[in-house]
Amino acid sequence: MERRAFVAGAVSVLAVPLTAEAQTIGKVYRIGILSTTGVGTWPPKNWEPFQRALHDLGYVEGQTAIVEYRSAQGRYDRLPDLAAELVRLKVDVIVAGTTPGALAAQKATTTIPIVFSAVSDPVGSGVVVSLSRPGGNITGVTHVLSMLGGKRLQLLREVLPTVTAMAVLTNPDPANRSATHELPEVEAAARAMGVTLHVARARTPDQLDGAFAAMTREGVKALLVGSDAMFYVQQRRILELATHHRLPAMHGGREAPEAGGLMSYGADFGALALRAAALVDKILKGAKPADLPVEQATKFELVINLKTAKALGLTIPPSVLARADEIIQ
Numbered sequence: 001m002e003r004r005a006f007v008a009g010a011v012s013v014l015a016v017p018l019t020a021e022a023q024t025i026g027k028v029y030r031i032g033i034l035s036t037t038g039v040g041t042w043p044p045k046n047w048e049p050f051q052r053a054l055h056d057l058g059y060v061e062g063q064t065a066i067v068e069y070r071s072a073q074g075r076y077d078r079l080p081d082l083a084a085e086l087v088r089l090k091v092d093v094i095v096a097g098t099t100p101g102a103l104a105a106q107k108a109t110t111t112i113p114i115v116f117s118a119v120s121d122p123v124g125s126g127v128v129v130s131l132s133r134p135g136g137n138i139t140g141v142t143h144v145l146s147m148l149g150g151k152r153l154q155l156l157r158e159v160l161p162t163v164t165a166m167a168v169l170t171n172p173d174p175a176n177r178s179a180t181h182e183l184p185e186v187e188a189a190a191r192a193m194g195v196t197l198h199v200a201r202a203r204t205p206d207q208l209d210g211a212f213a214a215m216t217r218e219g220v221k222a223l224l225v226g227s228d229a230m231f232y233v234q235q236r237r238i239l240e241l242a243t244h245h246r247l248p249a250m251h252g253g254r255e256a257p258e259a260g261g262l263m264s265y266g267a268d269f270g271a272l273a274l275r276a277a278a279l280v281d282k283i284l285k286g287a288k289p290a291d292l293p294v295e296q297a298t299k300f301e302l303v304i305n306l307k308t309a310k311a312l313g314l315t316i317p318p319s320v321l322a323r324a325d326e327i328i329q
Contacts, residue, residue, distance in 0.1 A: 028064060029284050032091035032112075034083055034105055035071040036098040036229040042069035046232075046255070049270040050095070050117065053277030072101075074233035076175035079104035087112060093283055095276060096140075098229060099177040102127050106138055113283045116140030117276035118269065120227070121181045122294055131294040139289040141275045143267035143297040148252070149182040150189030152265050153224055155302065156250040157193055158320050159263070160222050166190065167198040167220040167247075169211060169238070171228040182227055205234050212241045223249040225256070235259065248312050257305040257328055262312065267297040301325040 031054075038044040043051040051067075059065040068089055072078040083104040086094055093113045096102040102116040106127065114137055119127055122142050128134035131142070149168075156166065168186050170179045183199070190197035198218045200211040215223065223242060225231055231238060232253070239261050242249045251257065251264040275295045283289060302320075305328040309316050321327065 028066060029059065029093075030066045030068060030089065030091040031059075031280065032086035032089065032094040033067060033069045034079065034086060034094055034096045034101045035069065036076070036079065036096075036101045037074060037232040038069070038071040038097070039073055039233055042067055044071070046269070047097075047273075049273035050277055053274045054280070057277060057281045059281075072229070074230040076100050076173055076229065079175075080107065083108035093280055095280060099125050099127065100175045100229070102138065102140065103177075106136075110137055112137065113289045114138040114140075115276055115279045115283065115289070116142075117272055118143055118267070120177070124181065125177050128294055131296070133290065134292070134294055135290050137289050139279060139292040139294055141272045141279070141295045141297065143269075143272060147185065148266060148300075149186040149224070149226075152250045152252070153186055153189045153195070154193070155263070155265055155320065156222055156224060156248070157195065159314065159316055160248060163221040164194065165196045165198065165218065165220050166222045166224065167200050167215045167218070168224045168226055169200045169202065169231065170226040171203055171230055172201045173203050173228075173230075176228050179226055179228065186224060186226075202230075205230065205237065208234060208237060208241060212245050212247075215247065216245055220247065223247045225249055225251045227252050243311075246312060248309075248314060254301060254303040254326070257303045257308070260308055261305060262308045262314075263302070263304045265302045266300060268299040268301050271299045272297055304328065 038047055061067055068086060068091055070082040070086060072082060079100055087109045094105045096105045096116045097118055099119045102119050105114045117140060119140060119142050122128045170183055187197060198220050200215050202208045202211040235256060239259060248262045251261050252266040254264050256264050279292055302324045303326045304316060304324045
C-alpha cells in the first residue's frame, strides 16, 4: 500500500500562490484520500482530475491543505485498516473513490465527513438513506453503474452484430458491490439481444489467465470487462490477454482505449471529480454532508481506438463512430 503525506514545500500542481480567501482564513485542512484503485504516489493518474479541482478551489498543498493518500491498490481487504488509519490522523474529510471504500470509511467513523466520488448505487448499497437527504456523515457523487452495463453490451453488439457468444469478466469478491449491481443488468441485456453470455470470474490477478482460457474454450468472440478495482489495477494485463486471445473488448473507463483497448463507455470521471471536490469545499466551509444531496453523473463518454479495431480486423459502423466522444487513430 502507498502512504504519502504532503507538507510545506511539496512540489505539486497545487503549489501555487494562495488565493485571497485562503490567506484570510489561514486554515490548513487535512484531506484524507481512501483509494481502492489508485496506484503509485499521490496523485495517481485516476485522481489527477480531483487534485486539479482542489487547486481550482484554492487549496494549496503544504500551505492550505495536506493530503493524506492511502491506496488499497485493488485489494478490498486493505480498505478497513486504511480507513481506520485516516481516522486516527484526524483528517477533516475523507474522500472515498468507490463503493467498498465508502463503506469502509462509513464503518470507520460516524463523525468525520465522508465524500464518495464514484459509488454506483449509494442507496442500494446502504451508503446513504436517500439521494436527496443522504443522512449521517456522508454524501458524494454516483455514476449509476447498474444502468451502464447493458448499454456497454449493446454498443459492443453494434460493433459485432453477428457475434452470438460474448463474455463478461467479473470479480466474485463479496466486497465488489459494483458486480452485484452490474451483472444482472448485463445478463438481462444479453437475453434481450439473443446473445449467449459466459460469465468469467477472477477474484485475484493470478486467476485472470484461467478466466481468459475459459472464454476461449467457450467459443466467446467478444468481451465486456466488468467494473472492479482489481481489474483497474491489472488493466495492462487484461489488455494483453484480450490481445493475445483476439477478443474485442468493451471497458468502463477511457484509460483502456487510451492504452490500446478497443473501446469504452462510462461516466466522465473528470466531471465527477469536479463535483466531488466542490462537495469537499462546501463541507470544509461548514456544510453538513447530511444536508448535501448526492449528485448524479450527467455526462457519459464513448471512446474508440481505431488502431486496435484495425488490428482486430474490425470495421466500426458509422452509426457508432458518430456517437463517439473521442476517436483514437
